[in-house]
Amino acid sequence: MKITIIAGARPNFMKIAPIIEAIEVASAKGAAISYRLVHTGQHYDKKMSHDFFMQLGIPEPHANLEAGGGTQAEQTAVIMVRFEKELLENPADLVLVVGDVTSTMACAIVAKKLHTKVAHVEAGIRSGDLTMPEEINRLVTDSITDYFFTTSDIANKNLLDSGVTDDRIFFVGNTMIDTLLKQMPRFQKPEIWNDANLVPQQYFVLTLHRPANVDQEQGLQALLDKIITLSQSLPIVFPVHPRTAKMLQKIGSNAPNLHLIDPLSYLEFNFLVKNAKAVITDSGGITEETTVMGVPCMTLRDSTERPETCTIGTNELLGTDPKALEPAMQKLFNGEWKKGGVPPLWDGKTATRIVESLIDLSI
Numbered sequence: 001m002k003i004t005i006i007a008g009a010r011p012n013f014m015k016i017a018p019i020i021e022a023i024e025v026a027s028a029k030g031a032a033i034s035y036r037l038v039h040t041g042q043h044y045d046k047k048m049s050h051d052f053f054m055q056l057g058i059p060e061p062h063a064n065l066e067a068g069g070g071t072q073a074e075q076t077a078v079i080m081v082r083f084e085k086e087l088l089e090n091p092a093d094l095v096l097v098v099g100d101v102t103s104t105m106a107c108a109i110v111a112k113k114l115h116t117k118v119a120h121v122e123a124g125i126r127s128g129d130l131t132m133p134e135e136i137n138r139l140v141t142d143s144i145t146d147y148f149f150t151t152s153d154i155a156n157k158n159l160l161d162s163g164v165t166d167d168r169i170f171f172v173g174n175t176m177i178d179t180l181l182k183q184m185p186r187f188q189k190p191e192i193w194n195d196a197n198l199v200p201q202q203y204f205v206l207t208l209h210r211p212a213n214v215d216q217e218q219g220l221q222a223l224l225d226k227i228i229t230l231s232q233s234l235p236i237v238f239p240v241h242p243r244t245a246k247m248l249q250k251i252g253s254n255a256p257n258l259h260l261i262d263p264l265s266y267l268e269f270n271f272l273v274k275n276a277k278a279v280i281t282d283s284g285g286i287t288e289e290t291t292v293m294g295v296p297c298m299t300l301r302d303s304t305e306r307p308e309t310c311t312i313g314t315n316e317l318l319g320t321d322p323k324a325l326e327p328a329m330q331k332l333f334n335g336e337w338k339k340g341g342v343p344p345l346w347d348g349k350t351a352t353r354i355v356e357s358l359i360d361l362s363i
Contacts, residue, residue: 004092008042008103013052015098018178018351040103041066079106105137123148124155127305172353173345181348190268209241226322314340
């Protein structure tokens with residue numbers, strides 16, 4: 001079985017690393033399975049791409065489509081044109097896509113039009129918010145996927161409710177947690193640790209990149225002001241996403257406890273998360289990592305495609321109104337934050353289950 005694995009953006013890299021390793025292990029044991037890794041180049045910043053490949057032990061891609069930046073439509077078009085050429089020149093039995101980025105949807109469409117089977121890892125998750133580009137990517141990808149690998153019972157139900165038959169759904173767990181558990185002993189202390197005199201459980205990690213939070217000057221300013229006011233002067237470490245950096249330059253912020261830094265590598269960022277008092281974010285993936293590491297997490301969004309991080313884990317969905325932070329921060333400082341637990345099959349063995357399932361399918 002020849003599998004083409006697609007990676008394009010930072011969230012993908014943590015998900016493909018254990019899958020590649022599991023394929024290599026199975027192949028070494030005699031299984032008739034091989035892979036070709038295609039990097040679409042959707043994320044072209046060094047910190048968002050090359051460093052992740054190095055740290056996570058991901059081999060050099062067999063092909064890099066170098067799609068680069070641009071609008072959603074421009075990126076989608078470039079990826080589709082270049083991946084079509086790639087797949088025609090290097091046919092596969094299966095194209096495996098992960099997550100919900102533009103590359104996931106674009107490559108799934110190309111594969112199906114070339115009559116190639118598609119497997120979607122992290123299938124079935126839904127936020128219900130069609131203003132999110134990722135939600136469109138999920139819906140389109142799952143509408144043409146052949147094999148669905150899921151992270152939760154909720155994702156399974158979403159797929160069944162949409163008409164997917166049970167025999168095409170494989171509840172396997174979360175590959176991002178495979179990577180987290182493997183790499184946790186290797187976490188690295190970033191420079192900001194000493195520069196800001198950080199102390200375990202005595203600082204916050206902040207990440208913001210979604211349009212609802214960062215595209216309006218007044219909204220972003222109000223959010224930052226509220227976080228700073230409620231932080232009780234504890235340091236706030238804010239690795240700034242390129243999208244957010246442009247707006248921060250306009251509004252400025254000189255609070256002494258707010259530390260704006262460049263995006264961090266995987267090992268450095270998760271070192272900060274693991275030792276933080278809490279994480280304040282609008283990311284989805286980070287809520288999964290905080291759940292497994294037992295770190296309190298506040299999500300500044302009105303919906304989440306990962307509800308298990310709230311119902312089982314350490315995450316709370318606060319919405320985008322800065323006022324919602326007040327009771328959450330009070331609960332945190334009073335020591336009343338929920339301890340949470342780890343969702344089923346988030347055990348570090350997901351990639352092995354995926355590869356075993358693919359071998360059994362004998363595509």
